Amino acid sequence: MDEIAKTRTHRKAQPGYRWENVELRPYKEDERALFRSITRQVLFSDPSMQGELRYFDIAPGGFSTLERHEHVHAVVILRGHGQCLVGQEVRDVAPHDLVAVPPWTWHQFRAAADAPLGFLCLVNAARDKPQLPTDADLAELKRHPQVAKFLSDASG
Amino acid sequence: MDEIAKTRTHRKAQPGYRWENVELRPYKEDERALFRSITRQVLFSDPSMQGELRYFDIAPGGFSTLERHEHVHAVVILRGHGQCLVGQEVRDVAPHDLVAVPPWTWHQFRAAADAPLGFLCLVNAARDKPQLPTDADLAELKRHPQVAKFLSDASG
Numbered sequence: 001m002d003e004i005a006k007t008r009t010h011r012k013a014q015p016g017y018r019w020e021n022v023e024l025r026p027y028k029e030d031e032r033a034l035f036r037s038i039t040r041q042v043l044f045s046d047p048s049m050q051g052e053l054r055y056f057d058i059a060p061g062g063f064s065t066l067e068r069h070e071h072v073h074a075v076v077i078l079r080g081h082g083q084c085l086v087g088q089e090v091r092d093v094a095p096h097d098l099v100a101v102p103p104w105t106w107h108q109f110r111a112a113a114d115a116p117l118g119f120l121c122l123v124n125a126a127r128d129k130p131q132l133p134t135d136a137d138l139a140e141l142k143r144h145p146q147v148a149k150f151l152s153d154a155s156g
Numbered sequence: 157m158d159e160i161a162k163t164r165t166h167r168k169a170q171p172g173y174r175w176e177n178v179e180l181r182p183y184k185e186d187e188r189a190l191f192r193s194i195t196r197q198v199l200f201s202d203p204s205m206q207g208e209l210r211y212f213d214i215a216p217g218g219f220s221t222l223e224r225h226e227h228v229h230a231v232v233i234l235r236g237h238g239q240c241l242v243g244q245e246v247r248d249v250a251p252h253d254l255v256a257v258p259p260w261t262w263h264q265f266r267a268a269a270d271a272p273l274g275f276l277c278l279v280n281a282a283r284d285k286p287q288l289p290t291d292a293d294l295a296e297l298k299r300h301p302q303v304a305k306f307l308s309d310a311s312g
Contacts, residue, residue, distance in 0.1 A: 008256055009242050009243070009245065009256050009257075010242070010245070010247045010253070010254070010255055010256075011253065011254040011255075012250075012253050013250070013251065013252030013253050013254075017252070019252070019254055022254075043230070043232065043254055044230035044254070044256065044278060046228060046230070046256070048227075048228050048258075048259060049207065049228055049230060049278070049280060050206035050207055050280045050281070051205065051206055051207020051230075051278055051280070052207075053230055053232070053278050071204075072202060072204050072205055074199070074200035074202070074207075074209055076199065076209070076276065077169075078252075086165050086166070087165070089165065089166070091166045094168075094169065095169065096169030096173070096175070096234075097166070097167070097168050097169050098166070098167040098168075098169075098175055098178075098199055098200070099165065099166055100164055100165050100166075100167075100200065100202070101165075102165070102204075103204060120232065120276070122200060122205070122207055122209050122278060124206045124207070125206070
């Protein structure tokens, strides 16, 4: 078995939630910057697999983009703690909690002020582009007091 | 949002690598018993997702079935330690290590004698049935001393 096959087959975990032969990438490749202090590592992405597994790491006080899309997310928290918004629900999350984001559901993950939040996220390899909230969408979301508080924390 | 949607969206981790509203299942549903001390929990399986995420837990000294198939596995170790065979390679595995099992590659996971081995496994939702080794396949595998040792440990 050649060296490439070896490294593709077995990749050791490294300190700090990094992995052998896995590149640390910006969270988003595009110009929108509606997020803070978050990185992305693609752990598994293979033409013979219809799903992709990524690891996202949010530093204390950071957050992912508030967005929605047709494709679903299946999330397993790996480290730290924080909160997530899914639809109109805000929940505390801690290691090994599971979060499912249904189609076209607004969602955002946020690390606590004093802890990182790291999680695995499974998605379909072929997926649609996320949609950002309009002002009207934000106003609608903020009608829910718990959501309004979550969003003000996340953008503050 | 109704109670069902709530429990589907957020499922808290429980002690002992269990999850809220996730059933503990036998490892295999069929009659073959070429494994020992292993359970399965399906964490995410949804018609809108083309991948499935499962958690397998092997008790100390236990092991999964030695098998191969066209579909690939993408594995993230979550707890404990042990070894895995992928093709002709035996590797030690520990938390957060990544293991990719390519198509038609013999593979088996084994917990250490003194520790469990728990791991997430991503697969395509639509997948072929595993193939078991023939005596000739086993003889071929055992030509590699490291593999022979691994297999004798696993069946011993």
